[in-house]
Amino acid sequence: MTVIRKHFSLLLTIFILLGGSVLLYRTYQQTFDSPIGTDPVVVFEPTNNRTQTLQQIIHEAQKNVVKISVETPVSNRVGSGFLYNNQGDIITNAHVIEGASVVEVTLSTTETYRAAIVGMSKEKDIAVIRVPQLINQRPMTIDTTQSVDIGTDILALGSPLGYQNSVSVGIISGTNRSFDIDGYSYDEVYQISSNITHGNSGGPLIDQTTGNVIGINSAGISDTDIGFSIPIKDVMDDIADWSANTTNDELTFPATIHNQASSIENYKEDSYYLVQYFIDSLAIHDYINAYALLGSAYQRERDYTAFREHYIALKSINLIEQQQANVEDDQWVFDVLVEEHRTDQEPKTVSYTFEIGLENDQLKILAYTNNHEVD
Known part of the structure; x- marks a missing residue:
């Protein structure tokens, strides 16, 4: 019996060794026969641009904020506007271009082009002008859904007194303001802690956090830090309708203000x-x-x-x-x-x-x- 047990143990040991050897060989063979592959390694360069800084938001906005120079039969004036679609359409105030015989737009690059009036509402003090040379330029982002509260940080961009691409930092200091000024009526507009003076009118009101346009800067009280901005959500239907239903063939592009031989x-x-x-x-x-x-x-x-x-x-x-x-x-x-x-x-x-x-x-x-x- 003892001999039988010894033989059985020996046979079992040999069987285990043989089985292990076969398993090791197959594993070895599969390893070297299979193609070696690795998942792609993505290397991320450290960056601070995931969230835009205030400087970056201002710089990007300035690319699409324009100075508007207007000539009328009796006087000249300066206002502001901003590109809002890829058709070359620019939003501004009606009082900026009212009575204009010549409208000219100056970009942040100082390039200057003539513009035609697409649509205007004196009742709402909004207007759209078009510059064909700006077709397919990336426009500003308009936010018509945001609920704007008192205390929201804002940027007011424009050309006050003709100083192009000036920026005022402030907050929404009031909502639902209604008043009349210079023959224009404003209903339920934003009050902002940034003064709107000559040349500012028509520029964009921008949310500091998102960089999106939430209003059109339109009026101010002299020598104060009080301005008023039309909520963009309240007028976009009119603006979009004018743009969609006006072709360039219907427009009149007046002569430029500056003489071609200007010094x-x-x-x-x-x-x-x-x-x-x-x-x-x-x-x-x-x-x-x-x-x-x-x-x-x-x-x-x-x-x-x-x-x-x-x-x-x-x-x-x-x-x-x-x-x-x-x-x-x-x-x-x-x-x-x-x-x-x-x-x-x-x-x-x-x-x-x-x-x-x-x-x-x-x-x-x-x-x-x-x-x-x-x-």
Whole structure:
């Protein structure tokens, strides 16, 4: 019996060893016969752009906020507006364009185009004008569903006193305000803690959190921080109806305000503004926008890829001072001092010279050079 048990144990051990060897061999064979595969690895570059900063919201909004210059038989005026669809349609106030014989729109890039009136309601103080050159440009986002409460943080954009792309920060300080002013009636409008003065009218009221348009800045009380904005949700039906039912063949595009042979000397302030906007675009890393402000000759010398590569290591840039401009060869030429901070470098102050001129009747940065570092 003992011998039988020994033989049985030996046979069992041999069977287990053989079975284990077969299992190991099959596992080994399957491992090397099967293709080796891995799930794709997604590498995320650290970024702070997942939530837009206030600076980014303002910069994006400014691209679609325009200065509106109006000529009437008796006077000229300035107002504001904003692009709201991809047909080149711009929302503004009726009192901005009422009685206009000429309407001209100036973009944040200082490009200027004539506009035609699509629709207008004096009762609601709203209007739509159209600029065909802006077809397919990405418009602002309109929010007609948001419930706006007192205390909501807002931005009021426009061109007060002709100063293009100015921004006022405030809050919704009241709702459902109704009043009459200068022959216009306003019903259930927002009261805001941002003054609306000459040139502001027609600009967008923007929610600071979302960057969406919630109103049309329309009226203000002089020498106070009190303004009034028409809720966009209350007038979008009229605006959308005008746009959808008006073709370009039905519109009259008046002559431009500026003479085609206009002297460069008329563009001094616009030249200063253009340089500021160029630097602001670099500061927000909007290289495409900055590159678009450059003249064609400069762009032929340096393509966009090279331009972007030059600034990709720029952590921050701020304009410190714009010095006196002079006209040379039909161009505004002036120096600016800029503080630059590049990766792996200490911040430094640099002097640049900018040459601003007209190209195809539009103001462009024809050239700019880095002069030297300032101690």
